[in-house]
Amino acid sequence: MAALRSMALVSVSTYVEYALGLFISVWIARALGPADFGRYAFTVWLCGWLMVCSNHALTTSSTKFIAEAYGADQPEVASHISQRLMRIQLWSCAVVIALFFAGVAIVQPQEWAGFIVPISVLVAIGVVAKANYSLLVAISKGQERFEPVSIATVISGVIMLALVGLATWFRGGLLTFVGIFAISCLTLNLINRLAYRHYCLPFEVGAVPAEMSMRMTRHLRLTAVLVLLIALKTNTIEVFLLNTYANSTAVGFFAIAGTLTRGAVELFSVGLTTTLLPYMARAFGQRGHSQATRVLSEATRFYWATGLMIAGLGFVTTPGLVTLMYGNKYVDAIPAIEVTLVLAGLLLITNSIAAFQVVTDRQGDRLRISAAALIINVVLGFSLIPHFGLLGAVLCYAGTRLAELAICTFYIRRVASAGLPVGMMMRLLVVGLVATGAGWLVAEVTPGHFAFITGAVAFVAVFLPASFLVRYWSEEDFRLMGMITDKLGPVGRVAKRVLAVLQGPVARAP
Template identity: 25%
Template sequence: MRIGQTSFIFFVSKLVASLLGFVATIYFARTLGPDVLGYYALVVSLVAWIELGGRSFSTAVKKRISEATDPNQYFTAGGITLVFVGSLGILLILVFQTQINNYVGENVALFAAALLVANLIYVFVSAVLEGERQVHISGILVPLRTGIRSAVQIFLVLYGFQLVGMLAGYLIAGIATGIIGFAYISSKFEIPKKRHFKSMYNYAKFSWLGTLKARTYNDVDIIVLGALTSSTFVGIYSVAWGISKFMAVFDSSLRSALFPEISKAKVENDEQIAGKLVSDSLRYSGFVSIPGLFGGMVLGDQILQIYGPEFVQGTTVLSLLILATVIYGYQTQLTNAIDALDRPKISFNINIVFILTNVVLNVLLIPIVGWAGAAAATVLSASLGVVLAFQALTNLLEFGVPINEIVYQVGSGLLMSVVVIALQDVLVTTHIVDRPTGRLVILIIAGALVYFLTLLAISRDFRKTVDSNLPFKVPFVH
């Protein structure tokens, strides 16, 4: 398995998905406004929290299948567990449907129950595929799901279905891609034994907090904002958050590709390979998010302007969220390695600190400094998390920290921002391109080219990586 190519395939898939979602969100923001987007974000976030148990067991299934021991039994045991956990989640939603409807501000409880089922199917199928080291297939499901969701949502919104159309599109896409992905699973149903359930439980009882950490990072801001502010602010914040998560696409792809490889190296007691994989994860964790940070600081207001004038007030929040994405990316690479080394208890302890810090800071800072406090809370909690994760992993495994490569990425990002600012002045004063959207596209493309070519020129390791993963030879890259 060539990690670079696998990561790139997964990255391109998620990139396409993010671009599809980006374009669709612009349409929804302009058509529906921030209020409906706020309701939609709250429903999706609530469902994500309720499905935590199922996601945790899916992570355990991925881990056990990746070890290549009794994959069929673990596949079946995981499916049985998923049905049980999903049933509990549906029951929870039905019991508290009045409270859920009151919190969101719309009657959405029944939709939430249906979305829970769709999400659990999709998450389980993706976890099994990644455990089988079919990361490329799992990756392709991402843009497929986003494409189906966006198409159905746009169709329904065009015909007057606002929030209902948004939720129905999310539901249909989750079920459809889950069914398609299931067809590529090689594991078969085989009666599991008690030890298979116990082995999954022993992993999941610690890894569930890692799933909770991811949900805390992704959704706790929106959940707290939903209780303390209006749906308008929630909608604007969710758009800024979506843009920042776009910067983490490559980082997420890298984690998905590396997890089964580190897990396999651990089972084979090959610490040298495991250490090299960890170094590679740190080397390229910020490959996209670092230039994204500089780009967000320079062009953030123009990017948000595309969604509508009212969204521009989220410019400061956007920069803080992208910074949090950079820091959190390194934290998740480290905890991903810890989990792959079958030490979920250590990640459990790190995640407790991260979650408590994030929640407490959100509650404290939002009333004091407003919604920017939510973004600041994420930055601070992620910073603490990366320090704790680094200390823990150094006690488990010997690996190198590619400081030079990170410095090269920061330097390339700085040069990129300078060029973008200068080019922006030229475009505005010369009126070569009058439309703001056209100027923005030119600036983004130019900035990406400057960053990539600068990094290619100054980083020998980056040139080697590009050369080894291209299907053809490029003379000047050697």
């Protein structure tokens, strides 16, 4: 229940953040048009890549080792780890920003023609502020305190929405919206710092036990390489090649696909994703490998169900939803969005595999997986994108992610085969395919601009009851659902009666 409380706290704030972020993205896209929105999307993508380089392994390592220290009942060690990693990040940001300014001076990006100096300064401000924010969030997650990130994301989202509204009213251009992005990063950092001081333990200079220090140093080195590999294979090749061989409009379409996909994934799974690593690390610190494997199995089951819902609902609702939100100018982005949503859903289980590998110090496996996926990504990217543009980028993304899923599954079955309930997952996959077909059919025969809503309702009406009938949920899941419904008042009582009806056939099944 403590884990559920944390998941609920993070989920609610993320739902608000996603709703605001999606609204802001649509607003900016309509205000700038496809070409300038592509340049804005390229700028935001570059900021994200620089943030990853600034933090490299620091966010993952801080959450893992701080949570592990708390699991071993050593809060003072956790505080010393926080101080050490914050000091490392200061130097890391300085090096990354210096290299960025040198690169801009040499390359002179055409996307920023006429605004190279001011946009470069704004990018640097946004990167440093957001990178520092991300590390503080990781440290607070290690302490299992999720209030700071929840407060910061909601308040800063509201502020950014107001600024975007003003910029649109005064017909602001690319430079204006990049400035708003930098301001939102600063606001996010400031609010999170204030909340951190209220909810979390302060940093302290001190020694870290020699054994943990050695493990942490090795983890930092391996994870730094790993994170940079992941950053390179996470749409980096696609965006770079689209920007080089296609045009800014194609970059904008691919960015919309990425925005909607990330939003859908966070909407359905952010609570579990945010809390999984610290809870698994604590379980490992308390009881070792076997307990971490049990958490892996449970997380994989929930991720698979969530991923199938993302894939099915994404396929059913994307055409109507994109046309309604972005307008007919962005219709060509629909196939890219459908493909990325479906693949993001199917690949969601890799989050639980990655968390297990981090917690059990199997970073070498993650490094080999990411290196193989990057090689595949580069080969497919240079083979497809120069010739097929946006379609090539979509095919490159699909081939890379499917290969990554296969490689991840191979590695995890070698060390924790009990963590993947394959039989149950295949049963639910059949349910997902049937529900997707039903939702698509209903959406096709329903007239009007909101047909995607009836399609989504049809999908859920088939998927949820059928998931119980194929015995995907365990007795422990039913008890947990019962505990949740007990706290929901009259709505919970109705839900509990529905659960009782669904549990009947499951209990009687052989």
